[in-house]
Amino acid sequence: MLLGPSLVLSAILFAIGVIGVMIRRNAIVLFMCVELMLNAVNLSFVALSTAHGFGGQVMVFFVMTVAAAEAAVGLAIILAIFRHTRSVDLKNINLLQG
């Protein structure tokens, strides 16, 4: 039975994504870390669907749709920011910093 190990793997991948968001300043790599976290959650959905029915796999389908939409809009925002500041480094994007 792979349910338990899959959930542990999902937790590890999610934590790696969180660490990536905390230690990186490149906006595109930050987006990749968010995708990594979404993948980790997808893995736990699929693992739990082996025990609780196909609803989990349908949820993974919806998560993938939302992730694709988020990637498209997010990368367009990064393009607009790059055109404005000539950089995607988050240390140059500090308008809200008091």
Place this chain on the structure above:
Amino acid sequence: MTEIVFYVLAISAVLSAILCITQKNPVPSALWLVSTMFALAGIYVLLHAQFIAAMQVLVYAGAVMVLFLFVIMLLNLGRDGGSDIKKGPVALVATFLGAALVAALVAVRGTSVAGLADRLNPGVVAGSPLGVVAGGDVQSAASFTNAIGAVAAPMFQTYLVPFEITSVLLLAAAVGAVVLAKRKL
């Protein structure tokens, strides 16, 4: 045998993910993320979710990562040489918080979700026409019809309205991305 393959794929996924967040240049970072996604697709096959595995390769490893690489190419990133990875106490604190998060999530794994699932779906019974099956029957249900039909039944019956709403979401995202990326609004 299945478990050996699972552990090989799991170790490959974790190593690729660590390399993904520690690469200085965004292009190798994206390629290591693709490697993680392929490993996860293999794990989905082991978990009897063949349709999700195919979607993972097509949508994530294919479309989404090509979009990322395209934007990296468009912005000409990774040439300036400077690293954007934070060093010193920030990295230590991040690693510690990540380890604490793993511990918390693994601890949550021990709690029972069976009762929770029953409370969330009180009307669902095993063998119902909605395609929702009781615990442990996913493999037999998937082999009884086929891998895609088993997922399609709940998607187009129980979750039909959310499915239609995602199409509206994708349309809004496409229009929004075009508007945001236009040179002049």
